[in-house]
Amino acid sequence: MNKNDAIFEESKIYMPGGVNSPVRAFKDLDINPPVIKRGSGTYVYDEEGKEYVDFVGAWGPMILGHCDEDVVKAIQDTAKEAIAFGAPTNLELKLARHMCKTLENVDMVRMVNSGTEATMSAIKLARGYTGRDKIIKFAGCYHGHFDGFLVSAGSGVMTEGIPGSLGVPQDSIKNTLIANYNDIGSIKSIFNTCGKEIAAIIIEPVAGNMGVIPSNKEFLKELSVLCKENGTLLVFDEVMSGFRVAYRGAQSLYGVKPDLITFAKIMGGGLPSGAYGGRADIMEKLSPLGAVYQAGTMSGNPLVMAAGYATLTKLYNNQEYYSKMEELGCLLENGVKQVAKEKSINVIINRCGAMSTIFFSDLDKIENYDDAKLSNTKLYASYFKHMLTKGINLPPSQFEALFLNVKMEQCHIERFLEALRSWEPIYK
Numbered sequence: 001m002n003k004n005d006a007i008f009e010e011s012k013i014y015m016p017g018g019v020n021s022p023v024r025a026f027k028d029l030d031i032n033p034p035v036i037k038r039g040s041g042t043y044v045y046d047e048e049g050k051e052y053v054d055f056v057g058a059w060g061p062m063i064l065g066h067c068d069e070d071v072v073k074a075i076q077d078t079a080k081e082a083i084a085f086g087a088p089t090n091l092e093l094k095l096a097r098h099m100c101k102t103l104e105n106v107d108m109v110r111m112v113n114s115g116t117e118a119t120m121s122a123i124k125l126a127r128g129y130t131g132r133d134k135i136i137k138f139a140g141c142y143h144g145h146f147d148g149f150l151v152s153a154g155s156g157v158m159t160e161g162i163p164g165s166l167g168v169p170q171d172s173i174k175n176t177l178i179a180n181y182n183d184i185g186s187i188k189s190i191f192n193t194c195g196k197e198i199a200a201i202i203i204e205p206v207a208g209n210m211g212v213i214p215s216n217k218e219f220l221k222e223l224s225v226l227c228k229e230n231g232t233l234l235v236f237d238e239v240m241s242g243f244r245v246a247y248r249g250a251q252s253l254y255g256v257k258p259d260l261i262t263f264a265k266i267m268g269g270g271l272p273s274g275a276y277g278g279r280a281d282i283m284e285k286l287s288p289l290g291a292v293y294q295a296g297t298m299s300g301n302p303l304v305m306a307a308g309y310a311t312l313t314k315l316y317n318n319q320e321y322y323s324k325m326e327e328l329g330c331l332l333e334n335g336v337k338q339v340a341k342e343k344s345i346n347v348i349i350n351r352c353g354a355m356s357t358i359f360f361s362d363l364d365k366i367e368n369y370d371d372a373k374l375s376n377t378k379l380y381a382s383y384f385k386h387m388l389t390k391g392i393n394l395p396p397s398q399f400e401a402l403f404l405n406v407k408m409e410q411c412h413i414e415r416f417l418e419a420l421r422s423w424e425p426i427y428k
């Protein structure tokens with residue numbers, strides 16, 4: 001047994017499924033995942049020393065590549081004098097100020113420890129602010145594992161083909177209404193029946209958790225108008241798209257003004273992080289100023305704040321990174337289309353800058369959850385396993401996003417395409 005398998009088999013004894021988050025287990029792929037030992041720039045290395053070009057990037061955060069020198073230095077310098085205090089620090093001020101000053105529609109932020117915490121707290125705040133209970137989410141969007149979001153969720157819930165999760169009381173989801181992504185009619189019909197009861201609509205403005213599906217511009221604009229008309233708050237979940245599709249996130253691409261925005265992943269530079277922010281009059285409803293209670297022992301942790309600040313300032317000061325990733329993304333997209341044509345495989349590539357999904361699909365376009373679900377997951381599994389043996393690390397599910405990082409060069413895209421060319425598709 002090789003070292004990866006030995007570690008993973010023993011992990012199964014001590015951790016359910018051998019993992020701490022379900023999709024990592026490669027459950028439906030009949031192979032063990034590689035056990036990753038270290039990362040450097042664009043590469044990760046498993047316990048056997050095998051090198052992979054990494055298109056997962058810790059599921060998004062590692063946009064600067066693994067162990068970026070400035071992020072490592074920030075963590076090391078901070079660790080010498082500040083690990084945790086549970087008290088105000090200048091480090092949290094620096095990151096909060098930087099976010100508020102460089103992002104649109106963020107007057108104030110509250111730091112938390114994960115994307116899930118950010119979205120569930122934003123929803124609680126929206127409910128407290130509006131005095132309403134109901135929320136709308138979109139089928140296929142994933143906002144973390146909070147009970148109220150585990151209905152028609154994307155990401156791992158979708159990969160496992162389950163409608164939701166056991167352990168979620170009916171009472172926790174009775175106020176969650178589901179609409180269809182990119183379908184304004186589905187929102188209108190909900191608003192027509194109970195518009196004045198909806199506290200918030202939460203949406204991934206560029207969805208990444210049913211595979212990448214950008215929202216249509218008109219759809220988002222109309223959504224924002226309907227929210228205003230009904231006194232409903234619009235919450236953009238930019239946990240994945242924030243600092244990824246553009247420095248200022250998806251909201252900057254659409255010109256639509258959300259009331260609240262959630263962040264995580266890139267904003268913590270790879271350390272456990274999250275934040276939510278938005279209009280001051282809403283944020284001021286949070287305790288200790290207001291009566292919406294939300295707290296956290298580790299929130300604003302110095303190491304996280306230092307890693308986040310180093311990451312965001314580096315991205316902000318080098319915005320040419322985004323045009324570089326756009327060029328590489330284009331190269332990848334065109335290359336994949338070409339190889340698919342040569343091999344007579346039907347694919348649709350949805351891409352927004354440095355995040356994309358190759359859907360194995362016979363459709364003409366993929367615009368929502370129902371479209372995404374028709375993709376050929378067996379073919380995806382065959383492609384994924386082949387690419388892994390060729391040293392290309394990809395998300396192990398059709399319904400996730402592939403990410404580029406700023407350290408990638410043309411040679412990495414070429415290596416991807418070369419591996420793809422050598423694939424012999426297995427359809428069953």
Ligand SMILES: Cc1ncc(COP(=O)(O)O)c(C=O)c1O
Pocket residue numbers: 059114115116117119142143144145155204208209237238239240264265
């Ligand atoms: C859009 C979105 N929201 C929320 C979450 C939950 O974040 P976390 O896994 O940090 O709890 C994710 C995680 O992938 C996400 O992609």
